[in-house]
Amino acid sequence: MNYEERDAYGMYKIASADGAGPDDHHGPGPHLMGADTLIGNDVFNADGEDLGDIKEIMLDMRSGRVSYAVLSFGGFLGMGEKLFAVPWAALKLDTENKRFTLNVNQQQLEGAPGFDKNHWPDMADTTWERRIHAFYGTLPHSDTPSV
Amino acid sequence: MNYEERDAYGMYKIASADGAGPDDHHGPGPHLMGADTLIGNDVFNADGEDLGDIKEIMLDMRSGRVSYAVLSFGGFLGMGEKLFAVPWAALKLDTENKRFTLNVNQQQLEGAPGFDKNHWPDMADTTWERRIHAFYGTLPHSDTPSV
Numbered sequence: 001m002n003y004e005e006r007d008a009y010g011m012y013k014i015a016s017a018d019g020a021g022p023d024d025h026h027g028p029g030p031h032l033m034g035a036d037t038l039i040g041n042d043v044f045n046a047d048g049e050d051l052g053d054i055k056e057i058m059l060d061m062r063s064g065r066v067s068y069a070v071l072s073f074g075g076f077l078g079m080g081e082k083l084f085a086v087p088w089a090a091l092k093l094d095t096e097n098k099r100f101t102l103n104v105n106q107q108q109l110e111g112a113p114g115f116d117k118n119h120w121p122d123m124a125d126t127t128w129e130r131r132i133h134a135f136y137g138t139l140p141h142s143d144t145p146s147v
Numbered sequence: 148m149n150y151e152e153r154d155a156y157g158m159y160k161i162a163s164a165d166g167a168g169p170d171d172h173h174g175p176g177p178h179l180m181g182a183d184t185l186i187g188n189d190v191f192n193a194d195g196e197d198l199g200d201i202k203e204i205m206l207d208m209r210s211g212r213v214s215y216a217v218l219s220f221g222g223f224l225g226m227g228e229k230l231f232a233v234p235w236a237a238l239k240l241d242t243e244n245k246r247f248t249l250n251v252n253q254q255q256l257e258g259a260p261g262f263d264k265n266h267w268p269d270m271a272d273t274t275w276e277r278r279i280h281a282f283y284g285t286l287p288h289s290d291t292p293s294v
Contacts, residue, residue, distance in 0.1 A: 011267045028270040033208055034205055035204040056156050056183050120175050
């Protein structure tokens with residue numbers, strides 16, 4: 001499923017209120033996406049390897065920034081699945097294929113720092129944060145210069 | 148419903164893996180919240196007036212910032228409901244009552260710029276953006292100084 005199919009609130013609906021067929025208005029704009037529609041999206045790498053799908057998007061309530069996507073990979077019917085907090089900056093939305101691209105391969109992901117759904121990490125722990133960002137090659141928010 | 152009840156992915160689950168009862172670990176930390184768990188949360192003002200609930204959270208894919216929450220207010224069983232894009236900075240999470248607080252009253256909200264679910268505004272339109280932020284007294288992201 002992709003975000004247009006998961007659009008419960010009509011944002012990607014093609015308006016045709018005048019009966020003249022679809023117009024060119026496709027929702028809130030190319031840069032604003034609904035979190036609910038992005039959750040469930042598939043994640044692939046550039047080689048076309050399936051890396052799972054997005055289960056949650058973590059928001060930093062202090063800064064108003066998107067911190068991580070929670071990626072589920074492995075397992076079968078929810079059994080044995082492992083969750084990975086992937087820095088938002090490491091994910092690229094592929095609007096053509098309506099999925100995310102992440103620059104790791106399946107083998108690397110198997111060795112990535114992950115957790116199971118009943119044991120979430122303390123994401124406020126800066127040691128954890130640095131480890132995650134070091135793995136994906138992104139910059140921790142706490143290292144981002146403030147204005 | 149509040150975000151703990153809507154926690155499909157276990158982040159707010161109280162871990163008790165050792166059988167010794169719940170420990171003090173309540174998920175990813177006080178500042179990181181899951182978008183999926185926040186969607187559906189109620190919105191009240193400080194006087195306790197019910198202002199509806201959150202249907203979507205809009206993410207700016209360029210900046211990685213949370214732009215708006217989409218609030219649904221009015222109507223009955225989905226009929227006649229009106230949607231409002233509320234700047235994220237205008238909403239405060241009330242962790243005690245597990246809901247959002249917004250500093251408007253019902254009458255003001257009835258006069259707020261809104262839309263119906265089949266006719267989303269173009270949120271990239273800076274005139275629209277300024278009108279929304281002027282209503283809620285927040286600063287448009289495009290006016291925020293860059294680093």
